[in-house]
Amino acid sequence: MDGQLKVRRKILIVEDEPINRKMLENIVKDNYDTIFAVDGVATIEMLREYSDEISLVLLDLMMPDMDGYEVLEFMKADKILKQIPVIVCTSEKDAEITCFKLGAVDFIAKPFSHPMVMRARIDRAIELREGRGLINATQNDSLTGLLSHDFFMEYSHFRDVHYKTSGMDAIVFNINRFHLINELQGRRAGDDVLIKIAESVKQIAKEKGGIAGRGGADEFLLYIPSGSDPEEMLKEIGSGLEYILNNSRVYLRMGIYKNVDMDITVEHRFDKARVACNSIRGNYNIQMAAYDDTMHKKEALDLRLVNDMEAGIKNRQFKIFYQPKYAIQGERDSLYSAEALVRWEHPELGLLRPDSFIPLFEDNGLIHKLDHYVWDEVSKQVGEWIVKYDIKIPVSVNVSRVDIGVPNLEEEIFTVVQNNWISPGMLNLEITESAYTENSDQIITVLKALRERGFAIEMDDFGTGYSSLNMITSIPLDILKLDMQFVKNIHEGNKDMKMVELMLDVARFLKVKVVAEGVETKEQYDLLKNAGCDVIQGFYFSMPCPPEEFEKLIEKENEELNAEVQEALNNG
Structure with a gap:
């Protein structure tokens, strides 16, 4: 023995027929670990959870709720998931060209035959992927395990398309003066706070049937069905943080855009929640703000001022x-100096x-x-x-x-x-x-x-x-x-x-x-x-x-x- 452990790569088998699922498992089990999904929705869940572990997907096309074509489209649209090789396994022989256009690397027709040939094609697909130097997927934030910003937005959009609900809330959490935690108590303490908040946000998303993500730095994102109590969420997220920081207070703030407008992009919905969150930045007496008509008017005014600035300088x-x-x-008392203060004489x-x-x-x-x-x-x-x-x-x-x-x-x-x-x-x-x-x-x-x-x-x-x-x-x-x-x-x-x-x-x-x-x-x-x-x-x-x-x-x-x-x- 050379003292080294052999790494067993993981294959996701997507197949709703139990017999075909077992046949595929028997073909690859000697060399690979396997996980399973029986429909497209479960496939996306598996990809999200095990994205940094999955080396290849064996994908059936004909499935309930969400078929293999939609899975291929979803993976192709994501900059990380599109790097995972997919071999399509189907009896639909006419679908070969379409599957290749959607990003599949190989096509195996049912009924399955020549298991050794199939395993060789699987081995070759994985080798080619790794040989091209494709890195581990990074849709999950490395510190907290939450969805990264871009994948969170894509997955939230995917949820809207496939799960029709009566209303959704876009929520942004932040920490007032988070940089001071790093400065005064050390970066390790700051990371511990972020990890603890992430665990709570992830649990809320699981309980409410929503999605959790990290927007960057000390910002956290939640996309959940409407109707939850904001104060209860803040209480749950803040619980235990003082213990991490030796009884120092952590001041969370939350901006919420309730019952979002489905006609605007997911990114824009969270921009509105962020506007609400920023409206109480530095205010330690108020922890929550909801996006409303007043903020909408301010947002419109801010947009106008940004657009008018160039003309303001020019004129x-x-x-x-x-x-x-x-x-x-x-x-x-003698005149010593002065401070310059700017005013804007806007024409309207x-x-x-x-x-x-x-x-x-x-x-x-x-x-x-x-x-x-x-x-x-x-x-x-x-x-x-x-x-x-x-x-x-x-x-x-x-x-x-x-x-x-x-x-x-x-x-x-x-x-x-x-x-x-x-x-x-x-x-x-x-x-x-x-x-x-x-x-x-x-x-x-x-x-x-x-x-x-x-x-x-x-x-x-x-x-x-x-x-x-x-x-x-x-x-x-x-x-x-x-x-x-x-x-x-x-x-x-x-x-x-x-x-x-x-x-x-x-x-x-x-x-x-x-x-x-x-x-x-x-x-x-x-x-x-x-x-x-x-x-x-x-x-x-x-x-x-x-x-x-x-x-x-x-x-x-x-x-x-x-x-x-x-x-x-x-x-x-």
Whole structure:
């Protein structure tokens, strides 16, 4: 013995006549393991369950419910199943050409004769398949065992065709801030959570007579007959997750499209369920949302905004507003810089705030075009102010997580400022803290390259993205922006103020400036100034304003500077 185990390949025999089924089993049993199906529907079930094990299918054509032709068509349409060789076994001699067109590799006529010849043809079909290097089928997700996204969609469509039901629900499950589980508890813990959720989703699908799949990352899909209790499903899926994470809470969210429209594609049905699921993203008080008319109208509006964006940029409908930032640690509060905020003056929909289109463009990958437009518009404006007022006011612009993945980003932004005859130091680049936590290595590399070009880097929304202190120390930074959520509730000695003081200490340790946003009251101003905050922005000084209004603030700053100079000369 050579010490190696011989692998026995598996053959699926599809035959509704018991005698023929037994004859085929006797022909191959010495060399192959066998599994059986008696009709087309059961065949698809077997292919789904054993797809990575089946080496060949012996297929009868004439079967109840779903015949062999339909099985061949289904397999041919699937990019994985079509790789499994099929030998058709039938008395229908005229069907040979049709079967070959549908993907069969061989054709054996009934009644069966010459068993040795049949086994040789089976051996040869399997050898040819393996010799061509066809890989194991991957319609099942390797981690969870659930159907992969593409096969889930195909199988759901197949279900609609062959199983007529009164109504179906499309359901999408997701996990709020799943990346934090991987970061804080390790990828193994994250995988354990996904596997546990998959087991529950699979069990629900089995109980309800539906289909379960994995959409990718932390997204799970369910296609089940209408009428199930969503809260019960959430409870069942969430059961036991805290135990995996040592009593840490896992926040599931579910979007459901009830009683789906059968006239639209399966993919579109789950898009609607996904819209519902995303509508509660980040909301830890609501776990379930159903797709409704309001979401339908928003979906239609979103589609229109996406389609109108190119024209909006071309026709300069996007307007830049500037919110001033004031340095507050000197003898007087001085205009220090500004933040660029974009508004959309839509010709038919009126003035649109950024929260109505920025997240949409981020999700659709269009935000880079808008960001580039803003970089260019701001650079032009800064250049004009330098010439007109002989004053340098740096302006902060957004760099989204989508921008970070753009090749040669540092060259692109550097070219923008060069073309507008300003230095990189006049354009501060804001990146949200949550973006750092998602792909810190790539972002650090890009930001280092940008700093080498002379750009200042701001971390926006500091304190909301669950960054580790270790990560903060490795990120190239010049400015930290305290999120307004920390500022709005500060009072002398309260917990919010203590938290702000702690973050100011971190900034001092890192030797970076701090900007507090959302400052609205004199009390907030005094507390921040006494705590050593460098710069503030908010309604206390000014709302975001168009360029012509911002120029009045520049003129006022110049007047105060000139007065200071004159006073110094008089005192000299």
